[in-house]
Amino acid sequence: MKITLIKPNIGRMEHSLYVDEARMEPLQLGVLAALTPPDVEVVLYDDRMETIPYDEPTDLVAITVETFTARRAYEISAEFRQRGVPVIMGGMHPTLIPEDAAPHADAILTGDAEFVWSHVVEDAQRGRLQPRYTADVGRVQPGTPTRRDIFQGKGYLPITLVQFSRGCRFACEFCAVSAYFGQTHLVRNVREVVEEIEAQERRLIFFVDDNLLANHAAAKRLFRELIPLKIRWVSQASIDMTQDRELMQLMVKSGCLGHVVGFESINPPSLRGMKKTPNLATAGEGYAEPIRILKNHGLQIWAAFTLGHDSDTLDSIRRTLDFALHHKFTFAAFNILMPYPNTPLYRRLQAENRLMYGGKWWVHPQYRFNYAAFQPAQMTATQLTRACFEARSQFNSISSIFRRAWDFQTNMRSLYRFALYLTYNPLFRKETFKKQGMKLGLRHEH
Numbered sequence: 001m002k003i004t005l006i007k008p009n010i011g012r013m014e015h016s017l018y019v020d021e022a023r024m025e026p027l028q029l030g031v032l033a034a035l036t037p038p039d040v041e042v043v044l045y046d047d048r049m050e051t052i053p054y055d056e057p058t059d060l061v062a063i064t065v066e067t068f069t070a071r072r073a074y075e076i077s078a079e080f081r082q083r084g085v086p087v088i089m090g091g092m093h094p095t096l097i098p099e100d101a102a103p104h105a106d107a108i109l110t111g112d113a114e115f116v117w118s119h120v121v122e123d124a125q126r127g128r129l130q131p132r133y134t135a136d137v138g139r140v141q142p143g144t145p146t147r148r149d150i151f152q153g154k155g156y157l158p159i160t161l162v163q164f165s166r167g168c169r170f171a172c173e174f175c176a177v178s179a180y181f182g183q184t185h186l187v188r189n190v191r192e193v194v195e196e197i198e199a200q201e202r203r204l205i206f207f208v209d210d211n212l213l214a215n216h217a218a219a220k221r222l223f224r225e226l227i228p229l230k231i232r233w234v235s236q237a238s239i240d241m242t243q244d245r246e247l248m249q250l251m252v253k254s255g256c257l258g259h260v261v262g263f264e265s266i267n268p269p270s271l272r273g274m275k276k277t278p279n280l281a282t283a284g285e286g287y288a289e290p291i292r293i294l295k296n297h298g299l300q301i302w303a304a305f306t307l308g309h310d311s312d313t314l315d316s317i318r319r320t321l322d323f324a325l326h327h328k329f330t331f332a333a334f335n336i337l338m339p340y341p342n343t344p345l346y347r348r349l350q351a352e353n354r355l356m357y358g359g360k361w362w363v364h365p366q367y368r369f370n371y372a373a374f375q376p377a378q379m380t381a382t383q384l385t386r387a388c389f390e391a392r393s394q395f396n397s398i399s400s401i402f403r404r405a406w407d408f409q410t411n412m413r414s415l416y417r418f419a420l421y422l423t424y425n426p427l428f429r430k431e432t433f434k435k436q437g438m439k440l441g442l443r444h445e446h
């Protein structure tokens with residue numbers, strides 16, 4: 001038996017698919033490959049930079065679907081199904097809104113694949129694929145180290161992705177992760193994580209956890225075990241980490257270079273509205289104390305903002321940009337607030353009749369990447385789209401990259417840090433302009 005794993009692209013530029021030059025290994029497909037019995041052949045095709053050979057013989061196609069890649073995933077699925085090959089879809093999007101994905105696949109898998117994938121393979125082998133597999137959430141990758149051989153030769157960024165935990169204990173209104181996991185947070189066995197890192201060659205690791213520090217005690221156990229490995233690593237974490245001195249020290253000792261930090265907003269009423277509880281204690285003072293602590297520990301900050309909350313104005317978006325420039329953040333993401341299906345935000349905007357594109361922006365032929373998909377309270381959708389693009393453009397301008405480099409606590413702390421800064425800032429600058437306004441999917445419809 002042969003299974004073909006697919007990572008779909010987001011969309012197209014002019015008449016061809018967008019090529020993501022900052023692409024990372026699709027970790028979830030490496031885990032799926034590892035869960036597959038060894039006598040089953042597994043191949044991976046990554047639609048972000050390679051052509052999918054639809055006519056190559058295969059017995060089952062498994063597509064991982066995020067909301068932004070749903071439209072393209074449905075196109076790919078249609079190609080295989082036309083050729084009589086069964087398709088199963090799983091991932092965040094089919095779990096959040098199974099009824100959207102179900103008509104486009106022979107089967108959908110909701111929840112974490114660990115707990116049902118062996119049944120899927122058995123059923124496919126017998127030609128009896130069920131329309132729906134529902135997995136419980138449970139311990140992450142129990143006894144399952146990622147299969148990394150399927151990533152080889154595909155030109156991914158030279159950084160190894162590893163997962164320690166899934167989910168988050170907070171419940172931010174817009175967050176798809178919180179909607180998926182229902183505020184549960186599950187961690188892997190520390191020994192298995194360490195063995196997985198030891199089994200590969202790279203010294204730079206990205207922990208893809210939604211909030212690596214959602215459980216401080218578990219994170220400390222991990223960091224103690226990481227210290228002897230002498231790796232360097234980055235991750236994503238909520239800003240309340242700075243209140244735990246021991247956690248900060250262990251983090252740095254274990255090789256942490258920095259985090260994606262969800263600031264989301266500098267506007268306390270917006271934070272209260274979105275229920276971003278880990279930020280509330282320090283936002284009022286402009287996050288001065290946590291930023292001081294992060295910098296004193298030499299941590300580089302990738303600041304993530306969501307813009308377009310009901311208390312946001314065009315002026316507050318401009319002030320958010322000034323805040324990011326002032327602190328010389330290593331990177332920053334000025335994301336438009338997106339109504340992901342079945343999140344509390346989506347349901348509220350739906351009840352208030354504020355969703356655009358018929359509520360299904362992810363498959364709408366007119367929707368463009370990085371465009372607002374709802375009516376904001378204090379500006380028009382077009383103004384919000386423009387203001388976010390303006391913030392991204394200014395933060396990633398050549399002069400900003402030059403000015404932000406001059407921070408001796410972080411970006412110029414060492415040659416290595418400076419090299420990372422200089423490698424990734426121009427790359428992200430290029431992607432910012434390339435992606436803006438891209439159409440979703442490949443097929444042309446008007």
Ligand code: SF4
Pocket residue numbers: 167168169170171172175176177178210211238262276278
């Ligand atoms: S802290 Fe981050 S991961 Fe957790 S619910 Fe909020 S946005 Fe989601």
